[in-house]
Amino acid sequence: MAKGIKEPADDDDYIDIDDTGPGDLKGADGGYAWEEEYKRSWDVIQEDASGSIQSIVLGINDQKRHRRVRDTEAIQRGIIRHVVLIIDQSENMNLRDLMPTRIQATLTMVTAFIGEYFDQNPISQLSVIATKDGLAEKLTDLSGNPMDHLGALKDKANKDLAGEPSLQNALELAMHTLKRAPTHGSREVVCVMGSLTTCDPGDIAQTLEALKASQVRVSMVHLAAEVHVFKRICRETGGVFYVAQNEDNMKDLLFENVPPPPIVSARATADMIQMGFPIKAGGVPTPCVCHHELGFVGYICPRCKSKVCSLPTDCDVCGLPLVSAPHLARSYHHLFPEENFKEVGGDSVDSACFGCGAVWAEPPNDTEPGGGRGKYRCPRCKHDYCLECDIFIHETLHNCPGCV
Amino acid sequence: MSEPLESDPSLLVVILDVNGWAWTQSPLTIDNALQQMIIFINAYLALKPENKLVVLASNKRECKCLYPADRNQAPIERDIRIYEQFRVVDATVLSGVQAMLSDAAATMIEGEEDEEGQTLMSRALSKALCHIHRVEAESSAAVKVWSRILVISAADDSPREYIALMNTIFAAQRMGVLIDICKVSGKSDSVFLQQAAEITGGNYLKVDTTRGGGESMLQTLMFTCLADHYTREVLVSPTSETIDFRATCFCHKRIVDIGFVCSVCLSIFCELTPVCSTCQTKFSFRVARADSAAPHQAVNGSLKQSPKPAAATAAMSTLTLS
Numbered sequence A: 001m002a003k004g005i006k007e008p009a010d011d012d013d014y015i016d017i018d019d020t021g022p023g024d025l026k027g028a029d030g031g032y033a034w035e036e037e038y039k040r041s042w043d044v045i046q047e048d049a050s051g052s053i054q055s056i057v058l059g060i061n062d063q064k065r066h067r068r069v070r071d072t073e074a075i076q077r078g079i080i081r082h083v084v085l086i087i088d089q090s091e092n093m094n095l096r097d098l099m100p101t102r103i104q105a106t107l108t109m110v111t112a113f114i115g116e117y118f119d120q121n122p123i124s125q126l127s128v129i130a131t132k133d134g135l136a137e138k139l140t141d142l143s144g145n146p147m148d149h150l151g152a153l154k155d156k157a158n159k160d161l162a163g164e165p166s167l168q169n170a171l172e173l174a175m176h177t178l179k180r181a182p183t184h185g186s187r188e189v190v191c192v193m194g195s196l197t198t199c200d201p202g203d204i205a206q207t208l209e210a211l212k213a214s215q216v217r218v219s220m221v222h223l224a225a226e227v228h229v230f231k232r233i234c235r236e237t238g239g240v241f242y243v244a245q246n247e248d249n250m251k252d253l254l255f256e257n258v259p260p261p262p263i264v265s266a267r268a269t270a271d272m273i274q275m276g277f278p279i280k281a282g283g284v285p286t287p288c289v290c291h292h293e294l295g296f297v298g299y300i301c302p303r304c305k306s307k308v309c310s311l312p313t314d315c316d317v318c319g320l321p322l323v324s325a326p327h328l329a330r331s332y333h334h335l336f337p338e339e340n341f342k343e344v345g346g347d348s349v350d351s352a353c354f355g356c357g358a359v360w361a362e363p364p365n366d367t368e369p370g371g372g373r374g375k376y377r378c379p380r381c382k383h384d385y386c387l388e389c390d391i392f393i394h395e396t397l398h399n400c401p402g403c404v
Numbered sequence B: 001m002s003e004p005l006e007s008d009p010s011l012l013v014v015i016l017d018v019n020g021w022a023w024t025q026s027p028l029t030i031d032n033a034l035q036q037m038i039i040f041i042n043a044y045l046a047l048k049p050e051n052k053l054v055v056l057a058s059n060k061r062e063c064k065c066l067y068p069a070d071r072n073q074a075p076i077e078r079d080i081r082i083y084e085q086f087r088v089v090d091a092t093v094l095s096g097v098q099a100m101l102s103d104a105a106a107t108m109i110e111g112e113e114d115e116e117g118q119t120l121m122s123r124a125l126s127k128a129l130c131h132i133h134r135v136e137a138e139s140s141a142a143v144k145v146w147s148r149i150l151v152i153s154a155a156d157d158s159p160r161e162y163i164a165l166m167n168t169i170f171a172a173q174r175m176g177v178l179i180d181i182c183k184v185s186g187k188s189d190s191v192f193l194q195q196a197a198e199i200t201g202g203n204y205l206k207v208d209t210t211r212g213g214g215e216s217m218l219q220t221l222m223f224t225c226l227a228d229h230y231t232r233e234v235l236v237s238p239t240s241e242t243i244d245f246r247a248t249c250f251c252h253k254r255i256v257d258i259g260f261v262c263s264v265c266l267s268i269f270c271e272l273t274p275v276c277s278t279c280q281t282k283f284s285f286r287v288a289r290a291d292s293a294a295p296h297q298a299v300n301g302s303l304k305q306s307p308k309p310a311a312a313t314a315a316m317s318t319l320t321l322s
Helices: A054-064 A102-120 A146-154 A167-178 A204-213 A228-236 A247-255 A325-329 A387-397 B020-024 B030-047 B084-110 B121-138 B159-175 B191-200 B213-225 B309-317
Strands: A081-088 A125-132 A135-143 A186-193 A217-222 A241-243 A272-276 A279-281 A298-300 B010-017 B052-058 B063-067 B146-153 B178-183 B204-206 B258-262 B286-288
Touching: A081 A102, A081 A135, A081 A167, A102 A125, A102 A146, A102 A186, A102 A247, A125 A146, A125 A167, A135 A146, A135 A167, A167 A186, A167 A204, A167 A228, A204 A228, A217 A228, A217 A247, A228 A241, A325 B159, A387 B121, A387 B159, B010 B030, B010 B121, B020 B030, B020 B084, B030 B052, B030 B084, B030 B213, B052 B084, B052 B121, B063 B084, B063 B121, B121 B146, B121 B159, B121 B191, B146 B191, B159 B178, B159 B191, B178 B191, B178 B213, B191 B204, B204 B213
Parallel strands: A081 A125, A081 A186, A186 A217, A217 A241, A272 B286, B010 B052, B010 B146, B146 B178, B178 B204
Antiparallel strands: A125 A135, A272 B258, A279 A298, B052 B063
16 A cells, blocks of 8 residues: 555554464564554553543544645746646446545545635636546546536536446546646646456557656556556656545545646746736616626636636636635645654743643643644744644645744 | 634634824724723623734834733732623733834834834734634534634735735635734724735724714624624625725836736736746746637847846736735
8 A cells, every 4th residue: 555554553452363464464563464463452442541541532532633745845847837637437436435425525525625726726627527438538628617607516417327448548638638738727626436457459568658748647546455557657647646545544645636736847938928807787687697607706817808607717708717816825835835843852932822822631741752742843933733723734824933 | 614603603803903103193093902802802702702912012123922822921900890801801811912013112212223114914823823723623523613813003015925915815715714904003004914804704994083983993893893703694795895906016116907927936027028027937928818729929029128137026016906
């Protein structure tokens, strides 16, 4: 598996294994490697001085939360993205190893992904392709409106599963979709696959060459296992291949595709993009050009004076991308990312978390290296934060309260 | 996100601007404003026993949490005639503001810094969101706490805060936090805070001190900011004139209808330039047309404008939306 293999811990809280198997499968302390994840949680729980188990339960929850350490260099990123999302709708997606079924879990995650994608990349575009019965079908064309994609995913017909998937067909269709994307934007494919096979009409190696030639980056989250051809396609196009362990892990892996990837220098062309900043229309209800419905609220395209009902979008009449200035501001945090905080022990200048004002849970412990767990220091302003604030600052706020 | 219920408790974070210089410019004195704010806070706490309160104070140098205060502070003496919580809140907030004002006065005498009418608003809002996040993470799943922020602002916008302020506004929007703005200073509207209210769905109120004397602030707060998420759905909030979300270009500070945006750093220009003055990217000589299927429009490459990096970096931070 590509990610998340647990380090063997040094305590002995594991279920005892009586049978003796082949030695190379054994983990660090005698159990099988795959059993190391299961601890006897009831042994860990002990009452504290006041007879409460709340603190230990909080501690266990803290261990489950992990900080994602991000790349914080100010590198050039493709802010304007074109992503094709490929969803496997073969019979293999009916398996119940992810709850309730693989396809249901996938659709839930993909729905969340689409919301997050457009939240973080407001001027980017997305298209959804489904593959089943050896064919690929485009559910939505490249569009900047999340409602289009969410509507298509809700459609009942798109939840029927049949036959084998065809990765080649899906990639060819994705390439065809992305051909229209301008060169200053990125071209990406994100696949969610549950099948260990692909049923292709031709040589998928040729498709791989074509993908490389047209600079498409393919990333994949697989729900079952590593498959050589899938991994090779991802690796050679500059993407990443992950295998999801469970629902939470799958969400993390899929959401790694939300922030824009760094630009490969070979094709970094920059353009000036013509964009319209429309004025809000009000007063009398008028029909919009996008849904042909009467409404009070709308935005007037500055070029052709037609009315659209939401931003950001492309004008349906003249095709001008319409945005408002806050949409552009929303992408700035990708360009100036917040630095990762360092976990520190010992004394600190702050008597409490600098963000939320929570008093440190345990007194700083100098005897043990790395003691005083749960303090994270910003390298720039030297203020300390609790774990909760650290995650919040890096995932939602994108501002260090001490640095601004 | 689920719908707010009548029984759901609220969390109110009050951010008080204690920039002494800015208050001297305002028609309302800080004493008067503080009195009215405390009456408002007491009214808020009296509405529902579960209601939670955080008070932050910010000037141009620091941002402090006044309530809930540190544990090691001196206990406040009891007075049986006043409801305990009111007394604690009132005393902690007042002493905190006093301490900050005297600190600021002390540093001003020895320091040679020229006094500016700007406040660390993005830091205060960031801290407010951290507090809200902490309370929401700690509250049980059964009871949803609805949070909002009230900013009592006297100072002017600081242009270099633009990006940080926008980040906090979007974070608040994602968390479903309303930001109400009560602008006291009489001179100009705060463009940034207006956007904060507009994007998060809060109210932007400008206290009218010309009519009704100093007490109009309390009235305004009581009528518009006391309502929780549930009540606001049935109330008609005071309308502000719609905010123009058009952008100003970085090169000439003109308001643009149709602008040219650098694909790398998203700077806005009103005309074609060969090099982006913000990020120094050289553009290929063509304009990406809106309809990407169409062939790229060729542009005559005889532009000779030289980039002005220093001016443009300043412009990057002053991207205002009139």
